[in-house]
Structure formats: C-alpha cells, structure tokens
Amino acid sequence: MTVTAASPHDVKDLSLAAEGVRRIEWAERTMPVLRTIRERFEQEKPLDGLRISACLHVTTETANLMRTLVAGGADVVLCASNPLSTQDDVAAALVQNYGTRVYAINNEDNDTYYNHILAAVEHKPQITMDDGADVVGILHDTKREYLEHIIGGTEETTTGVIRLRALQGEGKLAFPIVAVNDSQTKHMFDNRYGTGQSTLDGIIRATDVLIAGKNFVVAGYGWCGRGLASRAKGHGANVIVTEVDPVRALEAAMDGFQVMSMAEAAKVGQIFCTATGNKHVLRKEHFEAMPDGAILANTGHFNVEIEIPALDELATEASTEVRDNVREYKLSGDRRIFLLADGRLINLAAAEGHPASVMDMSFANQALGLEWLLANYKELENAVYTVPAEIDAEIAKLKLAAEGFTIDELTEEQAKYLASWNEGT
Ligand code: ADE
Numbered sequence: 001m002t003v004t005a006a007s008p009h010d011v012k013d014l015s016l017a018a019e020g021v022r023r024i025e026w027a028e029r030t031m032p033v034l035r036t037i038r039e040r041f042e043q044e045k046p047l048d049g050l051r052i053s054a055c056l057h058v059t060t061e062t063a064n065l066m067r068t069l070v071a072g073g074a075d076v077v078l079c080a081s082n083p084l085s086t087q088d089d090v091a092a093a094l095v096q097n098y099g100t101r102v103y104a105i106n107n108e109d110n111d112t113y114y115n116h117i118l119a120a121v122e123h124k125p126q127i128t129m130d131d132g133a134d135v136v137g138i139l140h141d142t143k144r145e146y147l148e149h150i151i152g153g154t155e156e157t158t159t160g161v162i163r164l165r166a167l168q169g170e171g172k173l174a175f176p177i178v179a180v181n182d183s184q185t186k187h188m189f190d191n192r193y194g195t196g197q198s199t200l201d202g203i204i205r206a207t208d209v210l211i212a213g214k215n216f217v218v219a220g221y222g223w224c225g226r227g228l229a230s231r232a233k234g235h236g237a238n239v240i241v242t243e244v245d246p247v248r249a250l251e252a253a254m255d256g257f258q259v260m261s262m263a264e265a266a267k268v269g270q271i272f273c274t275a276t277g278n279k280h281v282l283r284k285e286h287f288e289a290m291p292d293g294a295i296l297a298n299t300g301h302f303n304v305e306i307e308i309p310a311l312d313e314l315a316t317e318a319s320t321e322v323r324d325n326v327r328e329y330k331l332s333g334d335r336r337i338f339l340l341a342d343g344r345l346i347n348l349a350a351a352e353g354h355p356a357s358v359m360d361m362s363f364a365n366q367a368l369g370l371e372w373l374l375a376n377y378k379e380l381e382n383a384v385y386t387v388p389a390e391i392d393a394e395i396a397k398l399k400l401a402a403e404g405f406t407i408d409e410l411t412e413e414q415a416k417y418l419a420s421w422n423e424g425t
Contacts, residue, residue, distance in 0.1 A: 003103060003115050009095045010103045010116060012088040020063070020093025027060035027356035032402035033364040033395060034064055041072035046371055048073035051149070053125035055117060055135045056156065057085040057348050058104045061359035063093065066100045068367050077123040079116040080104035081131040081156075082301075084341060085348035121146055127370060128153035128177075132301050133160035140167060140174060152176040152373045152380070154366055158191065158222070159277050159301035164384050176380035178369040183387045185361040185395040187223045194354030194362075196227025198347035199273060199299040200235065206325040206340045206350040207295060209271065212236030217269035219262065220276035221248040224299060228275055229257055240265045242281075266290050273346070274298045274305035284310040290337060297340040299347055306343040325350045364395045 003010045028035060041047065052074045056062045062078070069076050078100055080086045086106040094100040101123075103116035117134055121143050128135045133155060139147055152175050155161050161181050167173040180186055203209065216237035218229045229239045229252065241252035242262045253259045265272075266286035270293065274281045277300050287310060298305045312319070315329045319339075322328045327339045341349035353359075369387040373380075400407060410418070417423055 003119050009101050011091040011095055012105045014092045014096055016089040017092040017096035020089035021097050023060045024063040024093055028064050030357040031064050031360040033360045033398045034068055036398060037364060037367045038068040038071045041068055045073040050074045050127060051123055051125050052076045052127045052129055053120040053123045053135055054078045054129035055081045055120060056131045057081055057353055058091050059087055059353050060090055061356050063090050065363040065366055066094055067098050070099045077101045077120045079120040082348060083108050083113045084344050124149045126151045130160050131156035133163040147174050150175045152377050154178045154180050154369050156180050157301055168383055173382045175382055176377060177384050178373050179384050179386055180365045180369050183365045183392045185392050186365050190354055190358050190362045191223035192227035194358040195224040195299055196231035198351050198354050199228050200231050202346035202351035203297050214270045215268050217265045217272045219274040219281045221252045225275040228273060262286055271295045274300055276300055276305060279304040280307040281305045283307040287311055287314055287337060292335040295338045297346040298343045299345055303343040308343050361395055361399055
C-alpha cells in the first residue's frame with residue numbers, strides 16, 4: 001500500500017509507545033535549553049496552526065524538538081532523514097503521546113523511505129525542517145506545486161547546507177532557509193563532541209573492537225573529523241588524518257595526528273572512518289591496499305563516502321552479515337574487510353546518535369531559528385541565512401546557566417579599553 005498524507009501515520013508498532021515515552025523523558029532531562037523554550041512556546045503559541053514538515057533522524061532528542069513545536073501550536077509531520085536511524089519506539093510515542101504524525105520505520109526500503117518523505121510533502125508544509133535537504137530537494141524538483149505554501153525552512157546539517165548554497169548559487173532556491181548548522185552553538189558542539197563520541201560508540205557497539213593501540217584513520221578534518229580524531233586518540237588509538245584541504249591538514253598535524261594521503265593510510269589503517277561529506281573517499285585502489293581485518297565506517301550524512309559497488313566487485317564471494325551491522329567482504333590474498341552499517345552514518349545506525357545534552361543546543365537553534373524566520377520572512381530573500389549571533393549567544397548563556405558554569409563580565413574599564421584605538425599600553 002502506498003502511504004500518503006491521507007494515512008494518519010506509518011510507524012512499526014504503536015505498542016512500543018510506552019518505552020518510547022520513557023526514553024524521550026530520559027533525554028529531556030539533559031535538554032534544559034529546549035525545555036525552557038518549550039515552556040515559553042506553550043504560553044505564547046508562536047507557531048499556532050503552522051504546518052511543519054520535518055525530515056530528521058527519529059530519535060529521542062528529535063522527539064523533544066517535536067514536543068516543542070507542538071507546544072508552540074504547530075501541526076507537525078515527521079519523516080526520517082535516514083532509513084536506518086529511526087527509533088521505532090520513539091516514532092510510536094510521537095504518534096500516540098505527543099501529537100505528531102510520523103512516517104518512519106527503522107530499516108525501511110528505499111521506496112518506503114521516499115514515500116514517507118512524499119507523505120511529509122503532501123502535508124503542504126509552510127515550513128520545512130530538513131537534515132540533509134531531502135524535503136527541499138523534492139520541493140525544487142518533482143513536487144514544485146507544493147512550493148506555493150512555503151514560508152521558509154531550516155536545515156540541520158553540513159551536507160544539507162552545502163546543497164542549499166549550491167541551489168542558491170544557481171539562483172534556484174525558492175524560499176529562505178535558516179542554516180542551523182552554521183550557528184556556533186551547533187557545529188562547535190554537535191559536529192565535534194556529538195559526532196566524536198557517538199561515532200566511536202557506533203563503531204564499538206557494532207564490532208566490540210578495542211580501539212586502544214589500533215591505527216585509526218579519520219578521513220576529513222572538519223568539525224566532525226576533529227571530534228572523532230580527538231576521541232579516538234583519547235581511547236588510545238594511533239590516529240591518522242587524511243585531508244584534501246592543506247590548512248586543515250596542517251591543523252591536524254599540529255594537533256598531534258599523523259597526516260598522510262589515503263593511498264598511504266590504506267596500507268596501515270585498521271579502522272577507517274569517513275567524515276568528509278564527499279563521495280568515494282574510500283575506493284577500489286584503497287580496498288586493494290588494506291590489510292586483512294580492516295574495519296570501514298562512515299559518519300558523513302550520505303552513504304556515498306565508501307564506494308560499496310567497488311567493494312562488491314572486488315569480493316571473491318557474496319558478502320555476508322557476520323554480526324548486526326557488520327558485513328564481511330572476502331578479498332583476494334586471503335583478506336577480509338568489514339563494512340559497518342552498509343556505509344550509512346554509523347553513529348545513528350549502530351548507536352543512538354549524539355547525546356541529548358549536545359542536541360539540546362542544536363535543537364534550541366532549530367526552535368529559535370524558526371521563530372526568527374517567522375518574524376522576518378517578509379523581508380528575507382530566497383537565500384540561506386545564519387541564526388543571528390545574539391540568538392546563538394543566548395543559547396550558549398542558557399546552556400552555561402543550566403550546567404552551572406559561571407563566567408566573567410568585562411569591567412567598565414575593560415570595555416572602554418577594548419573600544420578604544422589610542423589608549424596606551
Ligand atoms: N543527529 C545526530 N545525532 C542526532 C540525534 N541524537 N538526534 C537527531 N539528530 C541527530
């Protein structure tokens with residue numbers, strides 16, 4: 001049966017809702033900033049009647065964002081931004097307990113995944129909320145008739161923002177979008193500490209591998225790669241970083257990591273994890289050079305960073321799933337390569353994604369970025385916008401207060417000194 005917006009929801013099993021509620025409430029305990037926003041939204045109803053289609057990882061943290069939107073009065077539909085990241089108990093709880101229509105089932109096939117996104121589009125959203133620009137992509141391509149309802153959108157992740165800027169660059173972006181990823185309180189924490197921890201968590205949960213003493217290759221030294229490299233080092237790995245950007249490569253070297261080309265790293269790496277946002281970062285020539293037992297994972301948004309068709313071609317027999325989320329490829333020379341989670345983002349496929357405490361800030365940016373968009377969209381162009389710096393700073397202040405950290409204030413004398421150009425040394 002084809003699912004459409006006329007179907008009230010499509011989740012695995014509504015009887016999982018009670019466990020979903022328990023876990024959503026657990027996450028909420030470490031999301032104080034989002035809770036403060038939700039309490040205000042409940043009073044002020046800034047989203048009253050607003051139709052929102054969200055395409056996000058269906059996790060306990062996303063559930064708390066959905067609760068915030070619903071508290072603000074929004075009419076929300078949620079679909080998954082990855083077929084493997086949906087937590088079925090959370091999807092059930094959102095439908096049953098939190099007034100959100102959800103179209104998402106863990107491990108859904110490609111057709112179902114896209115049908116679910118189409119169901120979200122058929123909600124006739126006024127606001128899109130993407131993680132990877134899938135809804136925006138469809139609205140600009142095969143479902144342009146739905147553009148007429150749109151006020152604007154938000155985008156969660158680096159890969160999505162890159163796509164939106166490409167659309168804007170070609171003069172084709174049809175509505176304003178807030179790039180949540182570009183807030184400092186998002187990428188400096190979520191991409192770095194969230195990805196760093198949850199990626200290692202995913203690799204460990206999938207394989208139970210000991211990280212200490214391993215040659216751990218991190219491809220890409222953006223915010224995610226930086227976080228992952230530092231956390232792998234903390235576990236005692238010998239971390240190797242590969243990069244195409246000379247400045248980032250230098251930074252990695254001076255952060256204390258070995259830096260080399262992937263051609264070199266492939267010969268010595270034991271665990272490889274891509275974090276680049278680009279395609280075919282690990283490809284045939286690298287698989288051919290890898291030692292027996294190499295483990296391959298990806299933590300970038302799309303499953304294109306590892307060239308899986310090349311791995312299939314090199315395999316001397318059909319690959320087999322030797323453990324949940326671990327696929328064994330037998331290669332010539334009696335070598336085996338283990339691909340994790342079919343090359344999909346390992347932290348959400350094999351673990352639970354970033355911890356709630358870090359998603360607190362990311363999703364505070366979603367909620368406040370959306371409120372800002374609603375207040376300003378009439379003056380905005382069809383372009384990609386960053387959340388205003390004051391909102392970013394406010395989120396940091398709220399988080400600091402919630403964590404019990406105090407900071408200093410400039411004295412009058414110091415403020416005057418910083419504002420002057422001629423006060424002497
Ligand atoms: N992206 C990474 N981690 C996430 C999480 N826990 N929830 C939603 N989106 C995420």
